[in-house]
Amino acid sequence: MKSQVFENFDLTILPTIGMIVFLVVFLFVVIWVFRKNSKKIYTEMSNIPLNEGNNNE
Amino acid sequence: MNQEANQNLESFxxxxxIVRWFTYATLLWGAVAMLLGVTIAFQLAYWKLNMGLEWLTFGRLRPLHTNAAIFAFVGNGMFAGVYYSLQRLCKARLFNDLLSKLHFWGWQLIIVSAAISLPLGMTTGKEYAELEWPIDIAITVVWVIFAVNFFGTLIRRRxxxxxxxxxxxxATIVTVAVxxxxxxxxxxxxxxKSYSIYAGAQDALIQWWYGHNAVAFFLTTPILGLMYYFVPKAANRPVYSYRLSIVHFWSLVFIYIWAGPHHLLYTALPEWLQTVGMVFSVALWAPSWGGMINGLLTLRGKWSEVRTNPVLKFxxxxxxxxGMSTFEGPLLSVKSVNSVxxxxxxVIGHVHAGTIGWNYMLTAGMLYYLVPKLWKTKIYSIALANFQFWTATIGLFFYIVSMWIAGVTQGMMWRAIDGETGTLVYPNFIETVTQIIPMYWVRAxxxxLVLISFLVMIYNLLKSIAASKSDLKEEIYQAPALSANTATGHRKLEGLPMIFTVLVLLSIIVGTVVEITPTFLANRFFVKSDSITPYTPLELLGRDVFIKEGCYTCHSQMVRPMVSEQLRYGKPSHISESRYDHPFQWGSRRIGPDLARVGSKYPHMWHYRHMLNPRHMTHDSxxxxxxxxARKKIHxxxxxxKMRVMQALGVPYSDSEVASSVEDAQYQANEIADILAQSGVDKSVADKEIVALISYLQRLGSEVAEGITDQEVEE
Structure with missing residues (x-):
């Protein structure tokens, strides 16, 4: 019964859009992280925790 | 380059x-949360352990346990770790010392007020969001203080x-706020006392959108942040793949928010929305394991140290x-698994695999790293740390395995149907309870063991702190100022976190819109049907007793559309039946039977005697x-x-109904008391809470949503 109620709302478009948006974002991020010259930046960034600033004591 | 940098060197x-304060708070509240957990675990194994006191009943302590574990223990641990790592990752002191102090004391005050109000029965009746509105406002204020302090530090970074x-x-700060x-x-x-503005299915969706993401963005994302800081620190090498961590982050933030509906599988939610929740819950598996692999591979080649170093071990x-609980989670959200x-x-076992296995263990590792740094001392005893590790691991093993057995056993018993007669194999709910009592003992x-392990850590760390001889003077660090490097540098520094925050906000909003929009439309649709009448004034008061006593922690009000449930409880629940429920009370656990159709099933006297001593009616209850x-008077x-607030929320009470509400309630109470008096109960019961509660229970499910026929739906 309730599924019939909800069939009145043609809302499957919502999750469909959501899924497409997510796929696009995901693919974009994956391509983005492999962009040219990214290795140098990422090496630099991944070392941030290991460098706390110069302790002058 | 070097020369230029030296010229701009800043001291800080x-x-x-503040990190030390939060560390102490973590230890204190961790012990409290686990003590509460152990208490209610034993209460399930042996019902007398509330000592006959209303403040110590399972229904009131269980919300306190969950709130203490999530917001007090993990919360304080998270703040300690965030404040420690943020400063070092930014090479900057926290934005404002006063804000830090306000944050600390504000949060402790919230915890204390929760610890007082929840046992007193002051609750909203929404799981993991039980705290009443003044405390909710305080949480918002303290969270804003935290955010200002956080972003202020970020802007001043070097x-x-x-x-x-x-x-x-x-992601944590933004999403938790929303x-x-x-x-x-x-x-x-x-x-x-307050009433949620949402009702029924809508409230359920919003509540579990919150509930699941409280797990995601309070217990997971901040702790992952801590993992990405403390694992490289402890292993003294950068994270395995920074690229993977970026993909991990965006996928997680994007997908997590969608997964709420998996808490409502087989309830009165639309089919497709349940499927979306399920698909995304499964999809969550991928980014979660990306993160786990990233964390573990950071330790590659360091495994010999993992055996000896307590920090790495934890x-x-x-x-x-x-990794384990993010595998189990998606598994549980698969419909067929979920139906059992x-x-x-x-589910309880799954949650504890996460909170004990992930949150407790990571917090322990972090504290064993932090305490020697913060107090300039050494760990008092590595042997004790190892003892703690094994006690906690074995305790957790008992916990998870006993809950697996209990869960699968009870789930299978509930659904067992005799193939020949077509009737339930275990028609008495209590049979499925007594069957798993031994598992309750094992769990307790x-x-x-987990509690003992935590106490051992407290002892070990306090001993370490006591051995500290240093005066804990703040050390001076130096780093080049960033803003001086380029003319536009400072503007960029301020801009970046802003853009980032907006992007995070957008990611979580996409999922939110998809998840929540349909119920708003659905509610509009159901207003057409008038087959469900609002609660009478007395029933409303009884419902508040139900909420106050935390009955929802053990009793659901949601008959799922499955044959076994229909045989046991009656017609499946319909979405419109709870349309006036502010808040909804569908529940998440059946320690006792479902109550959605309990109305009119038993006489008043049955309920009366059952409340005084459930064993009078069900021997092994x-x-x-x-x-x-039966002692406390109805307020x-x-x-x-209350009626007027309900009216404001859209419940169709007329003004005259509101005006005569007390009179009407007393009239109905007297009716019930008269019937009880026939069985020998004293007439003075008429103004006691038990009568209101009986009126509410007798009403439940009595109005099956018959008004909505298939024809109407097709209009």
Whole structure:
């Protein structure tokens, strides 16, 4: 019964859009992280925790 | 380059005092949360352990346990770790010392007020969001203080890049704020009583959108941020793949928010929305394991150290449990698995694999790293740390395994149908309870081991701190100022976190819109049907007793559309039946039977005797006695106000109904008392809470949504 109620709302478009948006974002991020010259930046960034600033004591 | 950098060198120090405070708070509240957990675990095994006191009943302590574990223990641990790592990742002192102090004391005050109000029965009745509106406002204020302090530090940073750990912290701050505010909106009736503005299915969706993401963005993302900081620190090498961490972050933030509906599988939600929730819950598996692999591979070649170094040992175990529970989670959200596991202890076991295996273990690893740094001391005893590790691991093993067995056993018993007669094999719910009582004992013992392990850590760390000889003077660090490097540098520094925050906000909003829009439309649709009448004034008061006693912690009000449920409870629940329920009370666990169709099933006298001593009616019941319900008077003084608030929320009470509400309620109470008096109960019961509760229980499910026929639907 309730599924019939909800069939009145043609809302499957919502999750469909959501899924497409997510796929696009995901693919974009994956391509983005492999962009040219990214290795140098990422090496630099991944070392941030290991460098706390110069302790002058 | 070097010369230029030296010219701009700035001196600064880190505020570690606040981190030390949060460390102490973590130890204190961790012990409290686990003690509460052990208490309620034993109460399930042996019902008398509430000592006959209303403040110590399972229904009131269980919300306190969950709130203490999530917001007090993990919360304080998270703040300690975030404040420690943020300063070092930014090479900047926290934005404002006063804000840090306000944050600390504000948060402790919230915890204390929760510890007082929840046992007193002041609750909204929404799981993990039980705190009443003044405390909710305080949480919002303290969270804003935290955010200002956080972003202020970020803007003043001396490090160009924002390390991935900080991304996770930002996602936490933004999302928790959105979740908390949206879910907690309510209209106050009195200082410690309010009604959620959402009702029924809509409330359920928003509540579990909140509930699941409280797990995601309070217990997971900030802790992942801590993992991305403390694992490289402890292993003294950078994270395995920074690229993977970026993909991990965006997928997680994007997908997590969608997964709420998996808490409502087989309830009165539309099919497609359940499927979306399920698909995304499964999809969550991928980014979660990306993160786990990233954490573990950071330790590659360091495994010999993992055996000897308690910090690495706890961290590696935490990451492993993160992997395990993020595998189990998607599994549980698969519909066919969920149909067995939902409402059972399997879910409880899953949650504890996360909170003990992931949160506790990671917090322990972090504290063993932090305490020697913060107090300039050494770990008092590595042997004790190892003892703690094994006690906790074995305790957790007992916990998870006993809950698996209990959950699957009870789930299978509920659904067992005799193939020949077509009737339930275990028609008496209590049979499925007594069957798993031994597992409740095993769980309680496992939990006790975890508590003991935590106490050992407190002892070990306090001994370490006591051995500190240093005066804990703040050290001066130096780093080049960033803003001086380029003319536009400073502007960029301020801009980056802003853009980032907006992107995070957009990611979580996409999922939110998809998840929540349909119920708003659905509610509009159901207003057409008038087959469900609002609660009578007395029933409304009884419902508040139901909420106050935390009945929803053990009893669901949701008959799922499955043959076995229909045989046991009656017609499946319909979405319109709870349309006036502010808040909804569908529940998440059936320690006792479902109550959605309990109305008119038993006479008044059955309920009366059952409340005084459930064993009078069901011999082996594990429900505690509620004698105070027959002693405490009904609070008629706030009734009119309650009715008016309900009216404001869209419940169709007429003004005259509101005006005569007290009179009507007393009339109905007298009717019930008369019937009880025929069985020898004293007439003075008429103004006691038990009568209101009986009126509410007798009403449940009596109005099956018959008004909505298939024809109407097709209009």
């Amino acid at each position: 120090s880190y505020d570690d005092k 490090e160009r890049h924002i390390y991935v750990a900080i991304w996770f912290y930002i 979740l908390h505010i949206v879910n907690s909106i309510s209209i106050p009736v009195s200082l410690m 961290l590696a175990t935490a990451v492993t449990f993160y 596991a939902h409402f059972t202890d399997w 013992i496992g939990g006790t 594990i429900m505690p006695n509620y004698p105070w319900l 008629y003084d706030v009734l009119e106000k």
